[in-house]
Amino acid sequence: MVQQTAGGNAAFHNFHNDYAHIEDPNERRRLALAEIDKAPFGWYHVRAVVVAGIGFFTDAYDIFAINLVTSMLGVVYWQSATSKPGILPSNADTAIKVATSGGTILGQVGFGILADIVGRKKMYGLELILIIFATLAQSLSAASPAMSLVGLIIFWRVLMGIGIGGDYPLSSIITSEFATTKWRGAMMGAVFAMQGMGQLAAALIALIVTVGFKESLLSAKDPSSCDGVCQIAVDKMWRVVIGFGAVPGCIALYYRLTIPETPRYTFDVARDVEKGGEDVKAYMQGKSEGRPDEVRRVTAIADGEGRLRTPKASFHDFIAHFRQWKFGKVLLGTAGSWFFLDVAFYGLGLNNSIILGAIGYSKGDDMYQVFRYNAVGNLILVCAGAIPGYWVTVLTVDTLGRKTIQMMGFTMLTILFLVIGFGYHVLLKHNGALLALYVVAQFFFNFGPNATTFIVPGECFPTRYRSSSHGISAASGKLGAIIAQVVFGPLRQRGAPPGSNASPWLNHVMQIFALFMLCGLFTTFLIPETKRKTLEELAGEVPGTANYDPGSDSTGYKTGSQGSGSGSGEGVV
Numbered sequence: 001m002v003q004q005t006a007g008g009n010a011a012f013h014n015f016h017n018d019y020a021h022i023e024d025p026n027e028r029r030r031l032a033l034a035e036i037d038k039a040p041f042g043w044y045h046v047r048a049v050v051v052a053g054i055g056f057f058t059d060a061y062d063i064f065a066i067n068l069v070t071s072m073l074g075v076v077y078w079q080s081a082t083s084k085p086g087i088l089p090s091n092a093d094t095a096i097k098v099a100t101s102g103g104t105i106l107g108q109v110g111f112g113i114l115a116d117i118v119g120r121k122k123m124y125g126l127e128l129i130l131i132i133f134a135t136l137a138q139s140l141s142a143a144s145p146a147m148s149l150v151g152l153i154i155f156w157r158v159l160m161g162i163g164i165g166g167d168y169p170l171s172s173i174i175t176s177e178f179a180t181t182k183w184r185g186a187m188m189g190a191v192f193a194m195q196g197m198g199q200l201a202a203a204l205i206a207l208i209v210t211v212g213f214k215e216s217l218l219s220a221k222d223p224s225s226c227d228g229v230c231q232i233a234v235d236k237m238w239r240v241v242i243g244f245g246a247v248p249g250c251i252a253l254y255y256r257l258t259i260p261e262t263p264r265y266t267f268d269v270a271r272d273v274e275k276g277g278e279d280v281k282a283y284m285q286g287k288s289e290g291r292p293d294e295v296r297r298v299t300a301i302a303d304g305e306g307r308l309r310t311p312k313a314s315f316h317d318f319i320a321h322f323r324q325w326k327f328g329k330v331l332l333g334t335a336g337s338w339f340f341l342d343v344a345f346y347g348l349g350l351n352n353s354i355i356l357g358a359i360g361y362s363k364g365d366d367m368y369q370v371f372r373y374n375a376v377g378n379l380i381l382v383c384a385g386a387i388p389g390y391w392v393t394v395l396t397v398d399t400l401g402r403k404t405i406q407m408m409g410f411t412m413l414t415i416l417f418l419v420i421g422f423g424y425h426v427l428l429k430h431n432g433a434l435l436a437l438y439v440v441a442q443f444f445f446n447f448g449p450n451a452t453t454f455i456v457p458g459e460c461f462p463t464r465y466r467s468s469s470h471g472i473s474a475a476s477g478k479l480g481a482i483i484a485q486v487v488f489g490p491l492r493q494r495g496a497p498p499g500s501n502a503s504p505w506l507n508h509v510m511q512i513f514a515l516f517m518l519c520g521l522f523t524t525f526l527i528p529e530t531k532r533k534t535l536e537e538l539a540g541e542v543p544g545t546a547n548y549d550p551g552s553d554s555t556g557y558k559t560g561s562q563g564s565g566s567g568s569g570e571g572v573v
Contacts, residue, residue, distance in 0.1 A: 032267070033264065033534075033536065036177075036179075036263065037181040038180065038181070039180050041180060041183055044178075045179065045180065045183070047255075048175055048178045048179070048259075049191055051252055051256055051259060053171075053190060053193075054194070054248050054249070054252035055127075055128055055249070056167065056171060056191055056192060057194040057195070057197055058245060058246075058248045058249045058252075059164045059198065060196070060199050061198035061199070061202045062160060062198075062242075062245040063100055063164065063198075064198065064199040064203075065202040065205075065206070065241050065242060065245060066100070066157070067097075067349075067352075067378075068203065068374060068375065069238045070088050070093050070096060071087075071223075071370075071374065072235075072237055072238035072241075073238060074086055074087045075226045075367070076238070077143060077149050079226070079227055079231060085224040086226060087223055094485060096150065096153055096154060097485055098482055098485050098486060099154040099158050099161065100157045100160065100161040100164070101161065101478045101482045102161060103158035103162045103164070103165065104161040104165035104168075105165060105478045106158075106161070106162050107127065107162035107164060107168075108165035108168050108478065109468075109471045109472060110162070110165075110471075111126075111165065111166030111167075111169060111467075112166075112168075112467045112468045112470055112472065112474075115170055115467035116313060116468045117313075119265055119269070120177075120261060120262050120265055120467070121259060121261040121262075124174060124256050124257075127162075127163040127165075127166030127170060128163065128249050128252065128256055129253065130162060130166070131160055131167075131245075131249055132253070133159075134156045134157070134159040134163065135156075135160055135242065135246040135249070136246050137156045138153055138156045138157065138242050139239045139242040139243030140239070140243075141153055141156065165471075165474070165475070168470065169467045169470040169471040169474060170467070171191055172188060172454060172455070172458035172470050173262075173466050174259070175187050175188050175191050176188060176458040176459055176466075176535065177263070177264045177265070177466075178262060181532060181534050182532065185398040185530070185531065186394050186395070186397060188458060188459075189393045189394040189397050190394050192390070192451050192455070193391055193393070195390070196389075196390045196391075196446070199378075199382045199386065200387065202378075203375050203376075203378040203379040204375075205241050205244050206237075206241050206374070206375040207372065207375035207379065209237045209240050209241060211372070213234075213237060216230050217230055217234075217367040217368035217371065218368050220366060221365070221366050221367070222366075222367070230367060264535065265463060267310070268310045269463060269464050310463075310464070311464070317464075318465055318468075322465075327540070330461070331461070331469055331473070332523070333524065333526025333527040334453065334456055334460070334527060335473045336526070337406065337410075337520050337524055338453040338457075338473050338474060338476050338480070339476040339477055339479060340517065340519045341410075341450060342477040342479075342481045342484065343481070343484045343513065343516045344413065344484070344513040344516050345445055345450060345481070345484075346480070346484040347484040347509065347513050348438070348442070348445070348513070355377075355381065356373070356374070356377040361374070361377030361380070362377075381442070384439045384442070385440065385443040385446070386445075386446050387446075388443060388446075389442060389443040389444065389446025389450075390451065392443075392446075392447045397531075398531060398532070399531075401531040402452045402455055402456050402529065402530055403452075403456075403527060403529040403530075405447065406448060406453070406456075406524050406527075408448060409444045409447065409449045409450075409452070410448065410517050410518075411521060412440075412448065413441060413444055413445065413514075414521065416437055416444070417441070417514035419437060420434070420507075420510045421507050421511035421513070422511065449520060449524075453473070453477065456530055457470040457473040457474070459530040459533075460527065460530055460538045462539035462540070488509050488513075491505055491509055492505050492506040492509045493505065
């Protein structure tokens, strides 16, 4: 008999005592996880979403802000250039932007694997510390005789990218493993939707600093003449825009460092049933972690070592698990969908200058108007399509389903890119039409695969490989982003006169993106529908379900036994 613990009242129920009398560690695990799966939506869920969401807010801010900052860097550091003074060279611009994606890939895979080895709690917060440090370092960087500014910024953005990459698997799986089954999709979608708010904040801060230095900026008509007080003002502006990205991270850091370990990791990987049960109770009460009796804890670990049926994580087990087509196809589906998505998602940004021109925000009579139009134009683009798409996903993902939304999104995007690609020259004559198609595309990216490719990998893999698998999937996406920037960026200028910013091949690039969206639609057929299913059912641990894997059975029941559909293994309707 397991000893009961003190504590619990009408406000905070002592869940541990509900199953403390059960000696079978598999049954205790099942009942403890059922408490999380069936828990009514409460403030502890809101706290988990906010803590994870602030990180994604910071990630999006840091990634998006550089698009606004590169034009400022050209004014400050390329004022004496012989060709196009005051404008950052295209190769330097591309290198700075790709550096973040390169670092992100390293962070997604590295932090993803480490979170499965040492635990979510030990890694959560470290990636945010790295982001904060690298962000502040960027804002304080300056050129010297021995080091160019581009080299310094690339170095710090690679480090920042590693931190941003780590945030993808960690925030996704921590939210997933703490979420109630009924609203898990909405919780994960709300975390991801903070990307839109981060993009909005970057444009707002750029607008604020532009207005703040209005008088200095009015002294120059164009980038080549922005010297003296104008150049000093722009130097201050880009440092403020970049440096502000560290502020929300500092706010969230304490809460990330004190979040409890997810009970699923404690049960299935650490194999500590006592600690897992206490962590469930701590999470419900908003505490940092559970504190079990150490004697009872050691006894339970020794007793459960040979009785827990969850497989131990190892490289051999990883290969054996994903070698099975029913599990391997899911990883192929999540990674493939994310890859095809990001090629077009980042590639659509190639249209930004044209779209801003269509709404009259591409040029200005002086540097104040140039920077103001750039910030306001990006505000309009973010608010018009991206932010509504994110929140429509949050509202519908647990009713329509992830797979349905992803298939619908890829289908609509295939059609939209075909229309833009084959009707491009006609659309250029009707600015309103091109703008409308751009906004609709942004909407279906975010009410579609951009959100679901983040949600599904955090749900459909077993606990012992959930973080690694999400990291692999996310890294595939960032590889697509690099291809969009390095390959399709120059490809759109094929046939353009030397030194020109024309994009004569942009219509063909849009046609190629339509093919990528069609490929994404096909890979979507490989992923399962995860709506209203428990993580254990999706991992193949529940007997009687379609993807049940006897080697992963941790319920303690044989197929067809009574009780196999209860508790953590029960689908929530």
